[in-house]
Amino acid sequence: MATTETNILNRLYFVAGSMFVFALAVVFKLCVIQFVQGDVYRELAEERTIQNMDIPANRGNVYSVDGSLLATSIPKYDIRIDAIQPKQELFNTLVKPLADSLSRYSGKPLSYHLNKIKKARLDKNRYFLLARDISYSDYIRIRNFPMLNLGAIRGGLIVTQEEKRDHPMGGIAERTIGYEKIDEDGNVTRPGIDGYFGKTYLRGTNGKRLMQKIGNRKWKPIVDYDQVEPQDGYDVYTTIDVNIQDIAHHSLLGQLEKYEADHGCAVVMDVKTGEIKAISNLGRNQSGSYYERLNYAVGESHEPGSTFKVMAFMAALEDKVIDTSTIVDTKNGSKRFYGRTISDSRGHGKISAARALEVSSNIGLATIIDDHYSKQPKKFVNRLKSWKLHNKLGVSLIGEGKPVIPEPGDAIWSKNALPSMAYGYNLRMTPLQTLTFYNAIANDGEMVRPRFINAVKEFDREVKSFDKEVINQKICSDKTLGEIREILKNVVVRGTGQRMYSENFSMAGKTGTARTDYYDFEEWKKDRKYVSSFAGYFPADNPKYSCIVVIHKPSTKVGFYGADVSGPVFKRIAQKIYTETPLIDEVESLEVVDVKIEGQYESFYKTSQLHKTIMPDVVGLPAMDALALLENMGLKVNMRGTGTVKTQSINKGVKVKLNQIIVLGT
Amino acid sequence: MIIFISVLAIIMIASAHSADQKVYEIARLKNEAKELRSAFVDGRSQLMRLKMESSIIKKVVEKGIIISEIPPQKIKVKTQN
Numbered sequence: 001m002a003t004t005e006t007n008i009l010n011r012l013y014f015v016a017g018s019m020f021v022f023a024l025a026v027v028f029k030l031c032v033i034q035f036v037q038g039d040v041y042r043e044l045a046e047e048r049t050i051q052n053m054d055i056p057a058n059r060g061n062v063y064s065v066d067g068s069l070l071a072t073s074i075p076k077y078d079i080r081i082d083a084i085q086p087k088q089e090l091f092n093t094l095v096k097p098l099a100d101s102l103s104r105y106s107g108k109p110l111s112y113h114l115n116k117i118k119k120a121r122l123d124k125n126r127y128f129l130l131a132r133d134i135s136y137s138d139y140i141r142i143r144n145f146p147m148l149n150l151g152a153i154r155g156g157l158i159v160t161q162e163e164k165r166d167h168p169m170g171g172i173a174e175r176t177i178g179y180e181k182i183d184e185d186g187n188v189t190r191p192g193i194d195g196y197f198g199k200t201y202l203r204g205t206n207g208k209r210l211m212q213k214i215g216n217r218k219w220k221p222i223v224d225y226d227q228v229e230p231q232d233g234y235d236v237y238t239t240i241d242v243n244i245q246d247i248a249h250h251s252l253l254g255q256l257e258k259y260e261a262d263h264g265c266a267v268v269m270d271v272k273t274g275e276i277k278a279i280s281n282l283g284r285n286q287s288g289s290y291y292e293r294l295n296y297a298v299g300e301s302h303e304p305g306s307t308f309k310v311m312a313f314m315a316a317l318e319d320k321v322i323d324t325s326t327i328v329d330t331k332n333g334s335k336r337f338y339g340r341t342i343s344d345s346r347g348h349g350k351i352s353a354a355r356a357l358e359v360s361s362n363i364g365l366a367t368i369i370d371d372h373y374s375k376q377p378k379k380f381v382n383r384l385k386s387w388k389l390h391n392k393l394g395v396s397l398i399g400e401g402k403p404v405i406p407e408p409g410d411a412i413w414s415k416n417a418l419p420s421m422a423y424g425y426n427l428r429m430t431p432l433q434t435l436t437f438y439n440a441i442a443n444d445g446e447m448v449r450p451r452f453i454n455a456v457k458e459f460d461r462e463v464k465s466f467d468k469e470v471i472n473q474k475i476c477s478d479k480t481l482g483e484i485r486e487i488l489k490n491v492v493v494r495g496t497g498q499r500m501y502s503e504n505f506s507m508a509g510k511t512g513t514a515r516t517d518y519y520d521f522e523e524w525k526k527d528r529k530y531v532s533s534f535a536g537y538f539p540a541d542n543p544k545y546s547c548i549v550v551i552h553k554p555s556t557k558v559g560f561y562g563a564d565v566s567g568p569v570f571k572r573i574a575q576k577i578y579t580e581t582p583l584i585d586e587v588e589s590l591e592v593v594d595v596k597i598e599g600q601y602e603s604f605y606k607t608s609q610l611h612k613t614i615m616p617d618v619v620g621l622p623a624m625d626a627l628a629l630l631e632n633m634g635l636k637v638n639m640r641g642t643g644t645v646k647t648q649s650i651n652k653g654v655k656v657k658l659n660q661i662i663v664l665g666t
Numbered sequence: 667m668i669i670f671i672s673v674l675a676i677i678m679i680a681s682a683h684s685a686d687q688k689v690y691e692i693a694r695l696k697n698e699a700k701e702l703r704s705a706f707v708d709g710r711s712q713l714m715r716l717k718m719e720s721s722i723i724k725k726v727v728e729k730g731i732i733i734s735e736i737p738p739q740k741i742k743v744k745t746q747n
Contacts, residue, residue: 068714069707069710069711069714074703074704074707075700075701075703075704076704123687133739134709135708136701136704136705136710137705137708161700166707166711168707168710168711168714169711169715170711170715184667214686214689217708218689218693219689220685220686220689221689234737241720242714242718243718246718247718247719247720249720262676327720397711425674495681502735504735504736526682529718556720575735576719578737579733579735579736579737580741582738582740583737583738583739583740584741584742585739585740585741585742585743586742586744587741587742587743588669588743588744589743589744589745590743590745590746
């Protein structure tokens with residue numbers, strides 16, 4: 001077909017027309033975007049480049065009494081490797097040195113790391129974890145390992161950093177220092193001091209500030225003020241003494257390991273103020289090592305056993321139904337109460353009530369309480385309640401265990417309840433509650449609430465300070481106090497705590513060996529489980545600290561008596577505090593005038609002035625004085641021994657020469 | 667006139683860039699401060715563990731040094747301080 005001019009023109013019109021329509025469409029769309037959808041897009045653009053961002057507040061620190069850090073927030077690092085980033089050649093030469101360095105760091109064998117990294121490369125893993133939650137110094141160390149030191153591009157190193165709560169003391173007192181954790185579902189766990197005071201003091205409030213994006217994930221502030229100023233959290237100063245805590249932790253750990261026990265706790269309390277100086281809670285994990293598992297001292301309410309005899313005995317003393325010399329028949333180690341047998345490890349016969357407590361006789365205490373209260377059990381229970389033993393202490397930790405003191409009419413009350421309670425069964429208390437009572441005995445009857453914190457501070461400014469809180473002004477008369485303190489002292493001197501006795505320092509307290517998990521008694525007999533405890537205070541006469549040690553389920557093959565299992569922990573803490581406090585002798589002045597020494601000096605001076613060449617009488621003089629005197633005269637003294645001079649080889653009055661030899665006998 | 671306005675524009679652009687630069691610098695320094703703090707706490711926690719009585723006892727026991735049973739005796743002279 002021939003091409004004509006009209007033909008070309010027609011096509012041209014068509015193309016131009018189409019282009020015009022297309023251009024119109026573009027203009028139309030532009031208008032739609034600009035005017036119809038404009039607002040939505042403008043908003044979106046602003047949202048992506050301008051944000052009202054949170055400025056996180058720094059969480060406060062938790063300090064010990066001497067200012068050591070117990071909990072603080074620091075960055076922790078995760079180290080990963082992009083296993084396919086390094087070139088093949090580089091990978092082959094450096095993978096072995098890297099595995100070697102890693103095995104030296106982690107303690108695992110070289111082949112373990114080598115295989116893992118090689119496998120990661122085969123799997124094309126671009127995010128292989130090498131170490132999690134490591135500290136700064138470890139991070140610096142790992143960063144310099146072969147291959148990783150080549151950086152992200154050549155070596156494939158990936159570092160992520162996150163602010164984490166850290167306990168510089170490690171596992172020591174971890175459960176009491178605590179933390180605050182919020183998981184993805186918004187559930188909060190708040191153990192310890194950090195948890196309890198998190199919301200009120202430690203957390204602080206986040207600030208807000210308008211920021212604009214400037215690329216590379218960096219934001220710059222648009223205005224030079226904050227919408228909301230961030231308020232950093234306050235610091236919490238606890239009562240925990242790092243030195244006592246260290247000893248409590250390690251001696252408890254030692255005993256738990258020795259007796260292969262399930263768990264245990266040790267608490268040290270300042271008698272006058274109720275400050276908790278140390279609190280250690282260790283539980284066993286599956287592999288048999290111990291860690292701060294739960295706060296047993298605060299949370300675990302259990303049958304206290306013999307440590308409760310002190311409360312029962314004091315109730316009887318205070319109600320004046322007995323005195324310490326009342327004779328009680330403990331039989332030959334076995335007695336029936338309302339169809340049930342109560343037994344002692346051995347019979348003691350007829351002994352005084354005080355002695356019954358010293359040797360921790362179950363029958364003795366059950367008899368005393370049953371004889372005098374079986375007709376009026378309410379009186380006994382009311383006495384215990386007047387000491388607030390049925391209430392929680394209200395300490396500043398979440399999850400305090402609830403004590404149980406039964407009374408007539410309760411489901412767990414029976415005729416046997418009363419004699420059982422006398423020796424610490426059929427009721428429940430937490431170790432801290434028992435300790436608070438013993439502390440009251442040590443503190444002249446004043447019962448104070450255990451306290452974990454001293455002050456809340458913002459830098460140096462004190463926001464709030466915490467003082468002694470009294471639960472009960474006076475739990476009993478001074479007479480009862482004096483008697484019970486004498487008995488507690490004697491427990492260690494000649495009672496069940498005899499094996500703990502030390503002639504260097506004094507302690508007072510009560511042992512406890514209670515059965516636990518005995519609901520199926522036949523089963524229990526096959527595998528005997530006990531709770532061994534020791535509660536008391538030291539020094540015995542002027543108590544400064546009270547302390548309780550409770551160890552659950554020690555291996556009966558090694559031992560189970562309170563004095564053997566828990567006693568040594570108590571003793572070690574007492575010894576530590578005793579040896580740390582210097583004995584102070586005070587003297588008025590260093591210039592003491594002693595008449596005798598002054599007289600001796602006078603006569604020495606006179607003799608030395610008088611005798612320059614003539615031999616003096618030195619018999620009866622101290623050897624040291626004679627030596628000085630004669631050597632000053634230029635004589636050579638030959639003397640053996642010490643003490644006073646008895647003989648002299650040159651008689652007095654004889655003229656002597658320089659360097660003449662004289663023999664003195666002592 | 668045009669020159670004046672373009673000088674102003676240049677100054678404005680320069681100052682905006684220098685502000686951005688400062689943001690980067692602040693971020694870098696913040697990170698460094700964080701790392702130093704981390705190093706400090708790390709060092710301090712190591713020191714705390716080292717100076718604890720129980721770890722010292724373990725270290726000196728090879729040398730035959732054990733913990734005393736009796737406390738130190740202190741003589742205090744009242745007239746001197």
